[in-house]
Amino acid sequence: MSDETLVAGLAAGDRDAASAFVQRFQRRVYGLARTIVADDRAAEDIAQEAFVRAWKHAGAYDARRGSVVGWLLTITRNLAIDAVRVRVPLAFDPSSLLGLDQPSGERSPGDHAVLADDTARLRAALARLPEEQRRAVVLAGLLGYTAREIGEMEDIPLGTAKTRIRTALLRLRTALVDEEHTE
Amino acid sequence: MSSAPMTCAEVRELAPELALGILSGAERAEVVLHVNGCARCQAYVAELTEAADVIPQLVPELEPPAGFEARVMHRLGEGERRSRRRWLAAVAAVAAAAMIVSVTVVRVVESNDDSQSALAPPTTTVHQRPVQVAMEGDGAPAGWAYVSNAHGVAVSVDYGIPAGSYGVRVEPASGSPETIGTVQVDSQRGSWTGRSEQALGPGSRIALVDASGTEVCHGTVPQAE
Numbered sequence: 001m002s003d004e005t006l007v008a009g010l011a012a013g014d015r016d017a018a019s020a021f022v023q024r025f026q027r028r029v030y031g032l033a034r035t036i037v038a039d040d041r042a043a044e045d046i047a048q049e050a051f052v053r054a055w056k057h058a059g060a061y062d063a064r065r066g067s068v069v070g071w072l073l074t075i076t077r078n079l080a081i082d083a084v085r086v087r088v089p090l091a092f093d094p095s096s097l098l099g100l101d102q103p104s105g106e107r108s109p110g111d112h113a114v115l116a117d118d119t120a121r122l123r124a125a126l127a128r129l130p131e132e133q134r135r136a137v138v139l140a141g142l143l144g145y146t147a148r149e150i151g152e153m154e155d156i157p158l159g160t161a162k163t164r165i166r167t168a169l170l171r172l173r174t175a176l177v178d179e180e181h182t183e
Numbered sequence: 184m185s186s187a188p189m190t191c192a193e194v195r196e197l198a199p200e201l202a203l204g205i206l207s208g209a210e211r212a213e214v215v216l217h218v219n220g221c222a223r224c225q226a227y228v229a230e231l232t233e234a235a236d237v238i239p240q241l242v243p244e245l246e247p248p249a250g251f252e253a254r255v256m257h258r259l260g261e262g263e264r265r266s267r268r269r270w271l272a273a274v275a276a277v278a279a280a281a282m283i284v285s286v287t288v289v290r291v292v293e294s295n296d297d298s299q300s301a302l303a304p305p306t307t308t309v310h311q312r313p314v315q316v317a318m319e320g321d322g323a324p325a326g327w328a329y330v331s332n333a334h335g336v337a338v339s340v341d342y343g344i345p346a347g348s349y350g351v352r353v354e355p356a357s358g359s360p361e362t363i364g365t366v367q368v369d370s371q372r373g374s375w376t377g378r379s380e381q382a383l384g385p386g387s388r389i390a391l392v393d394a395s396g397t398e399v400c401h402g403t404v405p406q407a408e
Contacts, residue, residue: 172237
């Protein structure tokens with residue numbers, strides 16, 4: 001059953017669809033929540049709430065605006081970011097949260113099967129970015145740091161933080177578009 | 184808003200931050216205001232959002248604690264009962280506000296006789312069921328609005344809106360923006376029912392605005408089914 005069909009089932013209040021939906025996405029939702037809040041109990045609360053929100057608002061899901069998993073993980077991310085009230089300086093490269101430090105040659109064979117996916121394209125494009133741009137776009141896109149917070153954390157002017165974020169996202173977008181066109 | 188509307192160039196500078204969901208407050212409202220009325224900037228933001236939305240998808244999966252699915256399903260069961268009550272209340276309020284439920288029209292619609300339905304006057308079957316409008320604030324679901332017969336309006340928010348008093352602003356697809364009421368939000372919840380003199384057909388917007396005129400959440404009336 002497609003992701004979109006499951007969401008339609010959710011919107012109709014179908015408990016079997018809801019159960020299948022949770023089974024299909026719980027590892028992704030919990031993994032994202034746990035990564036952002038770095039706490040098991042808080043991650044479970046957020047993951048539960050994300051599914052409740054998805055169930056309540058399934059009728060508003062619009063396939064033209066993005067994939068089901070993108071929609072669900074955006075809900076999860078926003079809930080998790082809201083839960084992290086205090087920003088602490090990261091002592092590590094946030095890109096490590098995405099497994100980007102893994103050289104492409106060491107990937108498991110299963111990863112090659114999904115190379116055509118947007119996720120694989122974006123992973124490759126992120127790996128090609130200069131480190132400071134990668135940090136900025138991951139801090140913003142994953143952990144919800146604003147440009148001002150990134151500037152303070154990296155000890156750079158606000159304008160520089162904004163430029164890094166913008167340049168990085170534009171490059172990621174170009175990578176997605178270009179690779180779609182060359183297929 | 185006191186400042187001049189943003190230009191396309193200014194909006195494009197900020198579009199990446201909007202797409203990444205890190206633009207807050209007044210800046211976000213100004214960018215969204217421009218984007219809603221500019222097809223090219225809208226397409227640009229949509230492209231960037233597509234890339235931004237993939238970033239959280241790169242996080243490795245992780246097995247949740249045992250019993251997670253059962254706990255979620257339990258919560259969905261509770262939510263179902265609450266939300267049905269809310270939905271029914273909203274629908275009843277809209278029907279009352281619109282003051283038009285025609286028994287004869289319902290009979291025609293329910294008839295299985297195709298020839299009889301085909302003969303029914305075409306103007307009497309418009310929007311018998313309220314049209315559901317998802318309200319979003321800051322990229323997250325904020326609640327729902329319901330529009331009945333293009334004029335009856337019910338708004339119910341239940342997430343993410345700070346306590347306070349907000350104007351219910353409608354922007355008809357063809358017509359001029361107008362504030363038609365005030366909703367009081369307390370503990371993130373608030374609801375309002377009333378009527379829009381201007382017709383709210385598909386493409387019309389409904390928004391809650393704070394005292395400074397900044398939108399805190401909004402939704403667009405979809406095409407009727």
